[in-house]
Amino acid sequence: MANDFSSNVPIYIQIMNDVKLKIVAGVWEPGQRLQSVRDLAVEFSVNPNTMQRALAELERDGLLYTERTSGRYVAQDHQKILKARSEMARQYTDNYYDAMEKLGYKRDEVIYIVTNKLDLIKGEGSNG
Amino acid sequence: MGKIIEIIALEKKYGSKKVLDNISLTLESGTIVGLLGPNGCGKTSLIKVMAGLIKDYNGKVLIDGNEPGEASKALISYLPEKTYLSENYRAREAMDFFEDFYTDFDRKKAEEMFQQFKLDPNQKIKSMSKGMQEKVQLILVMSRRAKIYLLDEPLGGLDPASRKAMLDIILNNYSEDSVVLISTHLIHDVERIFDKVIMVGDRRILIDDTVDNIRESKGKSVVELFEEVFKC
Numbered sequence: 332m333a334n335d336f337s338s339n340v341p342i343y344i345q346i347m348n349d350v351k352l353k354i355v356a357g358v359w360e361p362g363q364r365l366q367s368v369r370d371l372a373v374e375f376s377v378n379p380n381t382m383q384r385a386l387a388e389l390e391r392d393g394l395l396y397t398e399r400t401s402g403r404y405v406a407q408d409h410q411k412i413l414k415a416r417s418e419m420a421r422q423y424t425d426n427y428y429d430a431m432e433k434l435g436y437k438r439d440e441v442i443y444i445v446t447n448k449l450d451l452i453k454g455e456g457s458n459g
Numbered sequence: 460m461g462k463i464i465e466i467i468a469l470e471k472k473y474g475s476k477k478v479l480d481n482i483s484l485t486l487e488s489g490t491i492v493g494l495l496g497p498n499g500c501g502k503t504s505l506i507k508v509m510a511g512l513i514k515d516y517n518g519k520v521l522i523d524g525n526e527p528g529e530a531s532k533a534l535i536s537y538l539p540e541k542t543y544l545s546e547n548y549r550a551r552e553a554m555d556f557f558e559d560f561y562t563d564f565d566r567k568k569a570e571e572m573f574q575q576f577k578l579d580p581n582q583k584i585k586s587m588s589k590g591m592q593e594k595v596q597l598i599l600v601m602s603r604r605a606k607i608y609l610l611d612e613p614l615g616g617l618d619p620a621s622r623k624a625m626l627d628i629i630l631n632n633y634s635e636d637s638v639v640l641i642s643t644h645l646i647h648d649v650e651r652i653f654d655k656v657i658m659v660g661d662r663r664i665l666i667d668d669t670v671d672n673i674r675e676s677k678g679k680s681v682v683e684l685f686e687e688v689f690k691c
Contacts, residue, residue, distance in 0.1 A: 339678040341671035342651055373630045376623070377651045378491050381671070 346375055346385035348419075354394050354405055355416035365395070365403045463488045463607060463638050464509060469518035471504055478504045480662040482518070486638045488606065491629070491652055493681075494642040496659035497689055502642040503540055505659065506609050509640075510537045523606065536561075536605035540612050542596055546585035550578060550595050557599050568632070569602035576624060589616045597625055601632040608639040619648065626652055650681040658688055 353359045365371065368386065372379040386403060389395045393411045397403045406412065431441050464486040471479040478501045486492055494502050507513040508520055511527035522531035544553050550573065557564045573580055576594055584592060597613050610629070614622050622645075630652060633639045643649060650656070650670055658666040665688055666673070670681055677684060 339674055339680075341674045343671060369631065373627055376626065376630075378654055378670075379630065379635075380490065380654050381651070 343381050343384040347388055351415055355412055359405045361405055361407045363405045461488055463523055465521040467519040471516045477662055482664055488636050488638050490654040491639045493653040493656040494640055495646055495656055500659045501662050502659055503611055506611050510535055510609055534606040536600050536603040536608045538600040538610040538613055544584055548584050549581055551580040561603050563604040565602050569598055572598045590621045597628055601628055606637050610641045612642055614643050614645050646682055646685055656681055
């Protein structure tokens with residue numbers, strides 16, 4: 332997997348975000364057993380210690396849990412997963428709005444662009 | 460994680476020319492460490508001291524508690540900068556050679572990797588491309604169950620796809636009680652596999668820190684820091 336690691340963010344935090352994305356998007360399903368740390372490290376092309384640290388942090392956040400004998404699993408707590416999902420959504424929205432502000436766009440223009448985009452997606456959907 | 464290599468105030472001269480000056484470092488097992496620096500900065504000399512191939516140095520070098528010698532050589536799997544495999548060997552014969560020479564060589568593992576990377580064990584080394592030769596060599600070295608892997612420029616002449624394959628070989632095969640030291644001047648796509656990096660320049664250690672510390676404290680990737688430290 333090709334990962335673009337931005338330069339000033341520790342790699343384990345970027346991995347946390349990548350993994351979180353898989354969980355909140357349901358690519359990794361609640362209760363699903365994770366591959367070994369090493370296999371995941373190879374998949375994400377990172378050091379196994381970095382992967383271990385990212386997974387441990389996500390465990391602390393309640394998105395993963397470990398069964399002493401059988402390995403690590405995706406949490407089954409839907410409330411927590413939904414909360415993580417809306418946190419990420421807010422983060423993406425903040426980032427988008429900040430970037431648009433830097434480009435000099437005003438509130439109304441941003442709304443216009445987003446609305447346009449949504450209409451475009453809707454149009455594509457109905458054609459397909 | 461325990462201290463497996465410890466170097467204190469290492470100095471190495473070739474004649475009157477000093478190539479390593481006051482080098483002190485420790486390496487812990489369970490980690491992958493990048494040894495970074497421009498060509499000719501002393502990376503290969505430093506690795507050769509650890510591998511026990513350079514003996515006339517000043518300072519203290521401890522490999523798992525002992526000075527480099529017969530005992531330490533058994534712990535170390537070393538990938539030299541230049542190949543030492545006979546060009547007339549077939550890949551299979553190179554495996555025989557490793558099996559005879561190293562009791563910790565896992566032939567099954569090597570054969571599996573040959574298959575995985577679509578290398579033909581019956582092909583002669585000299586008829587292989589440079590990238591294939593480097594893969595064969597790395598597979599052999601990583602198929603030993605060593606405590607210490609010293610890899611001198613394993614990514615040298617490889618295209619990005621092969622580089623990724625080499626990194627996968629390393630990630631898949633080092634064990635948690637071993638340390639992997641990788642020297643390279645091509646750091647762009649490898650910094651994510653390092654726990655820490657040691658930057659050597661002008662005979663000395665300039666930076667010795669974990670990748671995430673560098674990112675957190677300096678706000679830079681290792682590549683950016685490297686470019687800043689070694690600005691020409």
